[in-house]
Amino acid sequence: MQPATATLAADGVRILLAGDWVLAQAPALAGQVERLRRQVGASTVLDASGIGRLDTAGASLLLQLDEDSGRTDRFDGLGAHQRELLATVARAMRAHAAAPRRPNGLIELLANAGKAVEHFWRDLTELVGFIGLILSALARSLVLPQRWRVTSLFFHIEQTGLNAVPIVALLSFLVGAVVAFLGATILRDFGATVFTVELISYSFLREFGVLLTAIMVAGRSGSAFTAQIGSMKAREEVDAIRTMGLSPVEVLVLPRVLALLIAMPLLSFLAMVAGIIGGAMVCVYTLDISPGMFLHRLQEMTQVRHFWVGMIKAPLFAFLIAAIGCLEGFKVSGSAESVGAHTTSSVVQSIFVVILVDALAAIFFMEIGW
Template identity: 70%
Template sequence: MSETGNASIAESGGPIVASGDWTLEHIGHLAALCESLKRRVGADTRVDAARLGRIDTAGASFLLDLADKDPARIDVADDATRKLIAAVARAGNAPAAKSRRKDAGFLASVANIGAALEGFWDNTVALIGFIGLILSAFSRNALLPRRWRMTSTISHIEQTGLNALPIVALLCFLVGAVVAFLGATVLKEFGASLFTVELVGYSFLREFGVLLTAIMVAGRSGSAFTAQIGSMKAREEIDAIRTLGLEPVDVLVMPRVIALLVSMPILTLVGMLAGIIGGAAVCVLTLDISPLMFVTRLHETTTVRHFWVGMSKAPIFAFLIAAIGCLEGFKVSGSAESVGSHTTSSVVQSIFVVILIDALAAIFFMEINL
């Protein structure tokens, strides 16, 4: 059973004699005791703590209150108690941290905008640098077939291309049907339902075929690249690759970039055909346009240049999606939360870049009348 802390003044102006256990379990009694003694102490009253039993930081704080926060006025019997009282005194004298004023108004909005712009600039610079690193690896390994990792490349072609064919074809087919249905609904009021054929052909050959495919690849393959490389980063496998004298860009990035460069044009072609077939199905079922009439009008009114405009964007989108996915994977810090956040960032950045480049390309081709 511990002895409750006590203190007394033998005579007026004499030292305060502390005894017993000055610990947290007796805090109520010690608080009342110190409050009564502080009315009787002078400016230079000392505290005799040589007879203390146990003491902790709470008891040391009460002793300092009696000594007017001056540890030199406390007499103790051992060094451990002296160090404890000195540490509590230093902690009590430390300047209080200034509370940061919370600003939820105009300045906070401006600060958030500035932080977003700074992050956008940093990501842009990092992406440009990583693209340069990829191009450097291409030039370094192009004439050295023994460095080509064909097994890994073919495996990624299967994952990003062959396995993605059904979902890309289904999505483009459904969107083609929707575009044809909306076009037919609007054009029917003008007696121009037949022009639905041109609407479907132009939209999928120039824009929708490659754009929908790129968005699907960004969400499916780009995120997979980030998760795979990020997991390797978290398990320190990338450091092991460097220890073996290999370049992570050559081993991990190049096969993925090449795989998407091969897969993306094939997926785009499938998406174009599926979208046109979806539009043709709606035209046949709702507009009384026979399949032969649809194909004939599409052949007569749609030139091959629209096809090449769409296909020309596929390799650019593939390269950017692969670069962003791999770059975000290398940014992973090591935790599962980091893998998830960078995977999300990879998808968002890829889709944003794809739509931005597509808009710029549309303006460019319009200006050159292509």
């Protein structure tokens, strides 16, 4: 192995490069290159005729001599293979230099926030457009009874309503008991445990009954809608429906939306009753409030408007959950992974929208004195 050197010629306009420019001699060459690169100008001749062996480490050191211009044709005396290697290394170095730098944490945070806002706006516009399709299809179907899909409607009523009765009733019963326990614990300190009756009735008639039902329906029926339509989309059954001249919205979406519009108010009413019964049992067994006293106070102190506040929200929640579930099903791209991703997205979006609308409704009813 010939020692690698890089020296300035006596005339001061040439740099003589000699020896084997390989990885083993890179440490020794690095200092020479660093010293000479300051003396390389536009008219300096880089004489590489004395170079023997050349590898990528040596080529990168050669390029550092003329880093400002980045040209590979300034090296005189290189062989064809050596010049090709030098050009390859130069391209790689330029690509590495052009690679975008990783932004700092603040920039990444702002970028992610912007992407989230853009994604939210896109989902919102898609949902509004899909709701328009549902309403237009519903208007067409109402005037054409022969297009009603009664069998599918009753099937989905059974799936979304009747089969959900046990879990909704049990969950509401347990939450009602928990609310009564918490209310009694706080109100006992003020000697006002009797007001636990109003706490239970107001909370379940206005909020908890319909909200717990909506969350359960979103996780149970909304995800089922997405998975069912998504699986049909993956098997190209939706395209087959269009090929037969049928509307996928009328065939797949309307029966599910109407079924949930019918089942949701009934489930909400059941949740209200189950929650009040759960709270009543706690009052009877821990607060010495007799069942007759509980029912009397419930009737005397609870106005019927609280019941209607909760029931008014049930169809709205049902429509939004069904629309989001079906829309996410149509977004499935065709793989099992996509079905799972959109099913998860359906549940998350439905619960978020339900809670958001419930909060807005609470503010609205408070402002109008309900």
